[in-house]
């Protein structure tokens with residue numbers, strides 16, 4: 001589904017952040033990307049989602065047969081890409097469900113489907129908000145305005161449930177969540193998981209991986225994936241930190 | 252040697268019809284015009300608004316008709332008073348059954364009462380031209396302790412090139428009365444025409460008056476409004492001013508609060524495109540204690556448009572425990588658009604709570620990206636953000652029929668959905 005080859009990306013000021021990153025993700029898989037702060041995890045998410053301000057200097061990203069890097073951010077979403085933001089943005093005056101209705105209809109138009117009916121849309125809102133136990137009132141309030149940290153993260157997964165992406169990248173969705181919220185959000189994500197879609201979990205805590213079981217765990221350090229393993233690797237990282245991998249790769 | 256007096260104002264009005272029976276108001280206005288000139292940008296009040304090229308034109312006062320169907324507001328269910336080029340058109344107007352409302356020609360307004368009310372307030376050359384040469388308008392009386400059964404819709408249309416429309420209205424909201432007035436301004440084939448409007452009123456003790464004003468004239472016109480409202484004690488006055496029209500618009504709105512326990516609220520939304528120049532000058536003059544006022548104006552400026560906001564609040568020495576809130580927020584959608592914003596507080600009392608703020612910014616790029624990342628095109632994302640920004644002001648329009656009409660207009664003109 002997603003094939004990243006030798007990806008190099010710099011910020012506009014010229015500093016290279018991603019330095020030859022490779023990653024293969026297939027439908028039905030869950031990948032965890034772990035790594036110390038500043039290693040480039042969010043940059044990877046931004047480059048994949050199509051945020052302005054990054055320049056890809058080398059490499060390629062194929063997303064189900066299309067050249068992802070060629071597409072505008074909105075078209076990537078229309079192709080089935082979703083990013084749950086590490087820091088969700090507050091948008092005063094724009095109602096959560098109104099903007100989702102616009103999004104769903106633009107996505108449907110892109111796929112040459114009919115607009116969603118009011119009835120179907122409301123049913124969807126109900127299911128999606130139940131999934132992450134998001135208060136009904138929050139669903140219709142202005143996007144993230146006055147939401148607590150945990151509510152913002154839940155809102156991201158609520159949106160994921162509404163948009164039903166092929167590939168969801170969850171950037172530190174677990175950080176700042178208390179244990180109850182973590183369980184709710186994780187269970188929500190697990191219910192959304194299927195053989196047809198894939199999930200990339202960006203995190204630096206292994207505790208999320210107790211709830212959402214990854215098929216692969218990758219370690220990202222200084223813009224490269226330096227080690228790939230299974231769930232056990234995450235436990236090892238929790239125990240020993242990241243330094244031993246750097247030493248191992250240095251040898 | 253003979254001195255040639257070159258008076259631009261007298262030349263401007265030279266061809267206007269002089270009514271045979273001049274009222275005192277007319278006579279005084281005519282006399283006052285003798286010594287006047289048009290404002291230049293050297294005058295503080297007109298620093299950012301240049302009228303020179305507009306007042307060089309030769310405007311004519313002509314009656315016309317118009318297709319009023321285009322401008323009716325569905326389901327408003329209002330007394331509808333139609334003014335075409337500043338002339339009252341009885342055939343296009345509808346006055347409904349309403350024991351709370353009396354509507355008469357402006358010329359019937361009691362002169363002694365009027366001069367007493369406006370005594371000491373300032374006039375400018377445009378309000379004087381209007382008062383000297385007005386061609387029509389209404390005096391609206393909302394009767395004591397009564398609530399108007401219907402809103403009153405003052406529907407203005409300018410039809411024709413280089414026309415001047417001098418409509419003058421007065422509303423007298425008597426003690427304990429309640430009413431809503433909707434004033435709309437439209438135009439057809441109105442190249443280089445000029446709407447020169449005076450709208451004044453008196454909100455007596457315990458009365459409550461709401462005015463919703465919407466101006467959507469063609470972007471080749473000049474629109475100047477001079478509005479003055481006097482509030483007596485324990486009265487409520489709310490005015491919402493929505494401006495998308497005219498090449499140059501100057502809304503001058505003054506409220507004099509002449510009693511305790513009053514509430515004054517003024518909100519404005521202005522949306523400029525192309526080369527429009529939209530100027531809102533407001534004044535709230537607090538003379539008595541224990542009053543509150545709230546003012547919120549928001550602008551969205553695109554193209555090469557220019558916005559001007561000057562909001563003045565005066566709290567006089569004897570006016571204690573005043574709470575005055577004022578904000579002016581602006582979004583620039585283009586690099587070439589600009590806004591001059593000047594909130595002014597003049598406080599002479601010592602126990603007051605006032606706050607004011609003004610911002611000029613662009614749409615939040617992080618918010619645009621967030622919306623795009625959900626599959627919304629950049630264009631729609633911007634529309635959602637602008638609608639969200641301006642929606643807060645539009646929500647102050649409580650009349651649902653009018654609000655639906657405004658939403659329609661914004662969807663048609665700007666593609667903005669609410």
Ligand SMILES: Nc1ncnc2c1ncn2[C@@H]1O[C@H](COP(=O)(O)OP(=O)(O)O)[C@@H](O)[C@H]1O
Pocket residue numbers: 011012013015017035036037038039040041042043044053
């Ligand atoms: N827009 C940017 N401009 C400059 N530096 C940036 C920008 N975005 C990220 N960086 C830098 O890139 C590095 C990686 O950041 P980030 O991807 O946020 O790391 P992570 O998510 O792994 O903590 C950091 O050193 C950060 O300062």
Ligand SMILES: [Mg+2]
Pocket residue numbers: 041042043086171172
């Ligand atoms: Mg990060």
